[in-house]
Amino acid sequence: MEDSSTTHKNKKPSFFRRFKDQAFYQAMIWPSVILMILFNFIPMYGLIIAFKNYTVLDTIGGAPWVGFEYFQEFFKDPLFWTVMKNTFGIAFFKMLIGFPGAIMLAVLINEVANVHFKKFVQTISYLPHFLSWVILGGMVIMWLSDTGFLNSLLMDLKVISKPIEFMADPNKYWAIAVLSDFWKEVGWGTILYLASMTAIDPSLYEAAKIDGATKWQQIIHITIPGIRQMIALNLILSIGGLLGSNLDQTLVLQNSLNYASSEVLNSYVFKMGIKQGNFSYATAVGIFVSVVSLILIVLSRWGTRKISDKSVF
Amino acid sequence: MRKTKEEKIFNFVNLVFMVFFTIIIAFPLINIVALSFNDPLDALKGGIFLWPRKFTFESYSTVLENHAIYLAFIVSVSKTIVGIVLHTFVTAITAYALTREDLIGRKWFEIMGILTMFVNGGMIPTFLVFKSYGLLNNFWVYILPVLFSFYDVIIMMNFFRGIPRSLEESAEIDGATPFTVFAKIIIPLSLPVIATIALYHGVYQWNDYMTANIYVNNENLFPLQQLLYKIVSENLSPTVATGTAVVRQTTSQSMQLATMVITTIPVVAVYPFLQKYFVSGLTLGAVKK
Numbered sequence: 001m002e003d004s005s006t007t008h009k010n011k012k013p014s015f016f017r018r019f020k021d022q023a024f025y026q027a028m029i030w031p032s033v034i035l036m037i038l039f040n041f042i043p044m045y046g047l048i049i050a051f052k053n054y055t056v057l058d059t060i061g062g063a064p065w066v067g068f069e070y071f072q073e074f075f076k077d078p079l080f081w082t083v084m085k086n087t088f089g090i091a092f093f094k095m096l097i098g099f100p101g102a103i104m105l106a107v108l109i110n111e112v113a114n115v116h117f118k119k120f121v122q123t124i125s126y127l128p129h130f131l132s133w134v135i136l137g138g139m140v141i142m143w144l145s146d147t148g149f150l151n152s153l154l155m156d157l158k159v160i161s162k163p164i165e166f167m168a169d170p171n172k173y174w175a176i177a178v179l180s181d182f183w184k185e186v187g188w189g190t191i192l193y194l195a196s197m198t199a200i201d202p203s204l205y206e207a208a209k210i211d212g213a214t215k216w217q218q219i220i221h222i223t224i225p226g227i228r229q230m231i232a233l234n235l236i237l238s239i240g241g242l243l244g245s246n247l248d249q250t251l252v253l254q255n256s257l258n259y260a261s262s263e264v265l266n267s268y269v270f271k272m273g274i275k276q277g278n279f280s281y282a283t284a285v286g287i288f289v290s291v292v293s294l295i296l297i298v299l300s301r302w303g304t305r306k307i308s309d310k311s312v313f
Numbered sequence: 314m315r316k317t318k319e320e321k322i323f324n325f326v327n328l329v330f331m332v333f334f335t336i337i338i339a340f341p342l343i344n345i346v347a348l349s350f351n352d353p354l355d356a357l358k359g360g361i362f363l364w365p366r367k368f369t370f371e372s373y374s375t376v377l378e379n380h381a382i383y384l385a386f387i388v389s390v391s392k393t394i395v396g397i398v399l400h401t402f403v404t405a406i407t408a409y410a411l412t413r414e415d416l417i418g419r420k421w422f423e424i425m426g427i428l429t430m431f432v433n434g435g436m437i438p439t440f441l442v443f444k445s446y447g448l449l450n451n452f453w454v455y456i457l458p459v460l461f462s463f464y465d466v467i468i469m470m471n472f473f474r475g476i477p478r479s480l481e482e483s484a485e486i487d488g489a490t491p492f493t494v495f496a497k498i499i500i501p502l503s504l505p506v507i508a509t510i511a512l513y514h515g516v517y518q519w520n521d522y523m524t525a526n527i528y529v530n531n532e533n534l535f536p537l538q539q540l541l542y543k544i545v546s547e548n549l550s551p552t553v554a555t556g557t558a559v560v561r562q563t564t565s566q567s568m569q570l571a572t573m574v575i576t577t578i579p580v581v582a583v584y585p586f587l588q589k590y591f592v593s594g595l596t597l598g599a600v601k602k
Contacts, residue, residue, distance in 0.1 A: 019417055024491040028410035029422055031403060035461040036425050043434025043442045111327050124335045130580050132520035134538050135573050138545040139345055147357045191591060215323040248523060252545060273437040274527055286435035
């Protein structure tokens with residue numbers, strides 16, 4: 001005969017009973033839930049001011065709706081094309097040299113035979129990543145000033161007769177932004193590649209050597225395919241972050257003389273919103289940045305699926 | 314196995330390249346330190362590379378006479394320490410709660426967390442909302458908004474999941490409360506991941522100037538980085554507003570140099586410790602997803 005008390009025991013305890021039993025764990029999670037609501041979700045609700053005419057006197061909910069007015073205003077703004085050109089141009093060139101640059105550097109560091117020297121190179125190359133753009137921007141400005149290192153070196157070598165105004169020349173800003181970013185991040189960019197290279201089976205290299213493969217062939221046919229997944233992952237991550245990551249750098253390196261080629265979407269949002277108080281307009285520009293970033297992420301996922309799922313090599 | 318000639322050439326070229334690369338990265342940093350110890354007027358002549366030519370502490374003593382730098386240093390240290398302690402604590406308790414499979418609402422908490430990784434209010438709505446919380450010109454604006462990071466929670470959660478469940482169970486049989494299990498078993502076993510989160514957050518707190526730039530205009534609340542940003546962007550310190558253009562330029566430049574070095578020292582000092590956790594910090598989170 002079935003014992004009724006056991007079936008009773010198997011029944012799920014009541015919600016309150018279960019909640020009481022796990023009160024300790026619930027108490028651990030709720031601080032974060034409150035933090036998320038206060039600092040992530042309520043600001044998301046604030047995005048609606050892009051479609052409203054918000055002034056400091058209004059509340060976010062109470063401001064009058066204006067539809068897409070601020071988006072239209074931005075698209076008609078004469079600065080729109082300047083800002084778009086700078087944002088995409090600088091991001092494109094950063095990616096163009098930074099992405100393959102990190103892969104190549106990782107391959108070469110991986111080939112360093114001496115363990116201590118390898119470690120030393122890694123230690124030095126990761127360091128700039130941990131210094132802020134304020135420090136590195138200040139350094140760049142100093143190196144490129146009239147009396148700075150680069151100008152005095154070029155003058156000593158008689159390449160130029162008077163100092164080049166690097167920071168004041170809009171035509172040089174893109175190169176400065178791209179190269180200084182490369183200098184700061186290329187070493188750090190190798191870290192995940194190097195980590196995944198350690199997972200490659202060493203017997204593959206041995207076998208290749210016996211078959212007479214050159215170093216170059218080993219790199220192309222063993223090392224690169226071995227880190228294919230990581231390349232795809234990094235590509236998605238860096239494309240998604242393309243438009244968002246340069247505010248720190250821009251604000252430090254920007255000045256009134258190179259403004260025409262240094263103003264990017266994020267610094268424009270900062271200026272219009274925080275400095276000038278055009279909150280609704282700046283939010284609309286911000287949403288535009290997010291939408292473009294989202295499109296880029298979706299496109300890059302679609303594109304890299306080929307690399308990560310099937311072999312292209 | 315014997316090395317082929319091709320291999321030897323490759324290794325040699327690679328070695329030369331690595332030496333060259335290391336110099337390119339390290340030289341500017343060393344040069345800044347050398348310049349900061351050089352006489353400011355003498356430095357204008359150029360030609361200073363790895364070592365100062367006319368050695369002086371002048372730049373440092375000028376900077377250290379400035380009251381603002383002490384205040385900024387205190388703000389930077391406080392926000393870094395308070396940030397590390399609170400952020401690591403919040404991350405640990407959240408991650409531990411999420412390892413309970415039967416936690417009521419667990420799915421919802423995870424969906425919320427993932428949302429925070431991909432969507433945000435953007436600069437301006439966030440600014441307005443924080444303003445309504447009274448966070449403008451408030452020390453807590455450095456701490457509270459970054460207390461919770463789902464990315465860090467994932468890293469810690471994955472580590473906790475690697476701890477054998479039997480350890481907790483046997484303690485529970487011995488009558489340990491959930492708190493004892495967490496504090497006496499889980500935390501001591503998780504020191505590597507705790508160090509990873511703490512160090513990364515510490516570096517973030519130390520380096521961040523954008524928060525101060527957006528939310529703080531009270532100079533007494535500036536961290537070092539924001540003070541330096543002001544010096545760099547204005548390239549004119551308020552204490553040396555007199556004198557000829559050259560003197561003004563050299564003085565502000567030497568102040569900038571000294572401040573840069575002072576600001577960098579703590580990061581370089583923790584860097585060797587940080588290094589142990591580079592890969593764990595990145596891969597624990599990235600690979601598991």
